[in-house]
Amino acid sequence: MNDEAKWQAVLAMDRTKDGLFVYGVKSTGIYCRPSCASKKPKRENVLFFNTPASAREALDGLGVSRERLSEAYCRAWGxxxxxxxxxxxxxxxxxxxxxxxxxxxxxxxxxxxxxxxxxxxxxxxxxxxxxxxxxxxxxEEQVLLLDSPLGRLRLSSMAGRVTGVRLAAAGEKGGEDPGPELSELKNELLSYFKGELRAFQVPVAAEGTPFMKKVWKALSEIPYGQTMTYRELAQKIGCPASARAVGMACRRNPLLIVVPCHRVVGSNGSLTGYAAGVKAKAWLLKMEKRAAAN
Incomplete structure (x- = not known):
């Protein structure tokens, strides 16, 4: 992206560009992500940076440290x-x-x-x-705990749609009446772990930025038993320079297994960046390949 495109993203508070760059304000020393809802500065005072660290270093070099900014803010707002x-x-x-x-x-x-x-x-x-x-x-959110080959899973739903699948925390408890959608998901997951189910049918509702939703949709289109690299996934959604942002969206996937982020691997085939752990990712891929072969 050139600077003009970045500036337009800032004006539009475009959440899809979060993680790609930050902008800093020379007159205040503040830097923020593109979707920041604060009052927009004058264009001539804005600089763009690839990372927060580079923004902090550059803005401190202008003589406006975070400490000075904090002191001025406290005096003005209490x-x-x-x-x-x-x-x-x-x-x-x-x-x-x-x-x-x-x-x-x-x-x-x-x-x-x-x-x-x-x-x-x-x-x-x-x-x-x-x-x-x-x-x-x-x-009220409905919760169901399910023992699986990956460990105990926490399944959640609200208003009749599944909203989350993740590893349960130690001591976490489920609800007494999980509802039909979680019972359906439980049965689908049990069939999936046996290598019998290849596509989930339970209704889901995953909240995220437009960019995250685009990534999650593309994840769901990766064929059962196959893998794709983060770079290939970035190209698939039309953002070839956004492999790192794609990785972040995969990491924030709220529906493990159902939205198969485990099918995305590193450029050298390495198994990296899975919320349930690398061993779980390896198990899922091995199970799917074996079931697909049969």
């Missing part, structure tokens, strides 16, 4: 930038959950590294867990 950003993030989290986004998908949309981190943040900011907040909103 609180630190971190406090403000956390409050905005919490409001966005509540808005997402109240709007029907699952806990798993909300944690991914808000760029938390893990669901447990999202829980800790939500409890610290609001004094209750995301599940407790969902109950208050009348949008």
């Amino acid at each position: 609180e630190s930038p971190k406090k403000t950003l956390e409050a905005l993030r919490f409001e966005e989290a509540k808005k997402s959950l109240a709007g029907g986004v699952s806990i798993l998908n909300a944690s991914a949309l808000l760029h938390f590294e893990s669901v447990s981190g999202f829980y800790a943040f939500f409890r610290r900011m609001g004094g209750l867990t995301p599940r407790e907040y969902l109950k208050e909103c009348g949008r």
